[in-house]
Amino acid sequence: MNEELDSQLSAMFDDELPAAECELLARRLSRDEQLKARWGRYAVIGATIRAERGVRLNAALASRVSAAISSEPALTAEPAPQPKKQWANRWWQPMASAAAVAGVAAVSILWMRSQAPEVTAQTQTVAPPLATVAAAGAGTPVAMQVVSTAEPDSYVVPKNAPRRLVVPSTELANYVVAHSEFSSPVTRRNLLSAFMASESGTTAGTSATGSEEPTEDVQDDAKNPQ
Amino acid sequence: MSADISDLSLVRRVQRGDKGAFDALVLKYQHKLVKLVMRYVRNPAEAEDIAQEAFIKAYRALPQFRGDSAFYTWLYRIAINTAKNAVVSRDRSPIEYDLDRNNTDESYDMQGRMKDPETPEGLVLTDEIRSTVNAAIDALPEDLRTAIVLRELEGLSYEEIAAAMDCPVGTVRSRIFRAREAIDRRLREVFEGGLGRVEELG
Numbered sequence: 001m002n003e004e005l006d007s008q009l010s011a012m013f014d015d016e017l018p019a020a021e022c023e024l025l026a027r028r029l030s031r032d033e034q035l036k037a038r039w040g041r042y043a044v045i046g047a048t049i050r051a052e053r054g055v056r057l058n059a060a061l062a063s064r065v066s067a068a069i070s071s072e073p074a075l076t077a078e079p080a081p082q083p084k085k086q087w088a089n090r091w092w093q094p095m096a097s098a099a100a101v102a103g104v105a106a107v108s109i110l111w112m113r114s115q116a117p118e119v120t121a122q123t124q125t126v127a128p129p130l131a132t133v134a135a136a137g138a139g140t141p142v143a144m145q146v147v148s149t150a151e152p153d154s155y156v157v158p159k160n161a162p163r164r165l166v167v168p169s170t171e172l173a174n175y176v177v178a179h180s181e182f183s184s185p186v187t188r189r190n191l192l193s194a195f196m197a198s199e200s201g202t203t204a205g206t207s208a209t210g211s212e213e214p215t216e217d218v219q220d221d222a223k224n225p226q
Numbered sequence: 227m228s229a230d231i232s233d234l235s236l237v238r239r240v241q242r243g244d245k246g247a248f249d250a251l252v253l254k255y256q257h258k259l260v261k262l263v264m265r266y267v268r269n270p271a272e273a274e275d276i277a278q279e280a281f282i283k284a285y286r287a288l289p290q291f292r293g294d295s296a297f298y299t300w301l302y303r304i305a306i307n308t309a310k311n312a313v314v315s316r317d318r319s320p321i322e323y324d325l326d327r328n329n330t331d332e333s334y335d336m337q338g339r340m341k342d343p344e345t346p347e348g349l350v351l352t353d354e355i356r357s358t359v360n361a362a363i364d365a366l367p368e369d370l371r372t373a374i375v376l377r378e379l380e381g382l383s384y385e386e387i388a389a390a391m392d393c394p395v396g397t398v399r400s401r402i403f404r405a406r407e408a409i410d411r412r413l414r415e416v417f418e419g420g421l422g423r424v425e426e427l428g
Contacts, residue, residue: 007399010402010403011399013232013254016383017232019231022232023235025235026239026250027244030239030245030247030250031246036253037417038410039253040253041417042406043254043257044355044359045359045413046257048355048360049359049363049375049378050379052258052261054264054270055260055261055264056260056274061274061277062252065249065252065278065281066245066252068278068282069245069249072285072286074243074245075240075241076289
């Protein structure tokens, strides 16, 4: 028998043969009865060196198993599912979950950023736009002219949103009064009361915000021009 | 080198329908499996029966073996489960020894094996194999004997043996092969000569 082949067989028995050579030798081993017998004797040598007490070295266990297997149907070549694929699926599952969470978070942040300027404008009603006071001239009576500031002082501070106050127009009030003869007294009274209430509320609101009347600080500045 | 590659190459062949490759796996692991089963049953003949059943179960289950673990650990697990089940079923239905029954009954064979697991002939054969192998090992040169003992008794890899013996891995491979060849030459005489009837036993 070829010595190189026997050397390979010995290395394969010890699981020390490269995979490519293992494939070739496994094919030969499964068919060559002499090689198989030598392989079996290698196992007996190992069992003897390990002094496996109670194990019958002469047992024909392999022959019995082989006889039993011969009556079994040959296994079909159905490749078992590769663990790598399962691992890959398991790897993608948390990635998909993380991507979904990240997407929701990104949409939430964008939505919050888009809402942020409006919120700031609504909450900044206390700070009135700065008024520019123009003095008519030194020594002359102070004439205050409040100029509406269309541009903010800083781009950091968002521009005040236009106030949405429900102020009944004079035309509408006149219209209601003029057509009062077609409405019931109770309805007319309610409408007028509502107008008067809203008008008084508006006046109080505007004075509180000072959007139309200059504040005391501004008046002082106007009285004492630098 | 990846572990279990030689077993895996044989397993893949069996999975493709090559029954001869399974014979090689049985030859390699039969003694280890019987020794393992003997932790559950003391009787060698019963241990061999259980080992045989475990091998057949393993063969039938081999299409489901994916190689996640080493083949021998998978095989050992099957053997342990088979041994445990055998012990449980034996305890549930103990064999009744009826010496008045006909000797042609199959249960009588089992009965006889249980009573006398190691026949004198079997003991002689095993002893002769052991003495032959031990004598061959003693006759080996020191470096060959050290290499084969470190491999078989200590279970060291070729690389570990090379480090221990301060020689290249190729030299270790050659020493182990030559040691096996020297032992096998004498063992083959026993198997093919006076004890050629070994395969007929069991």
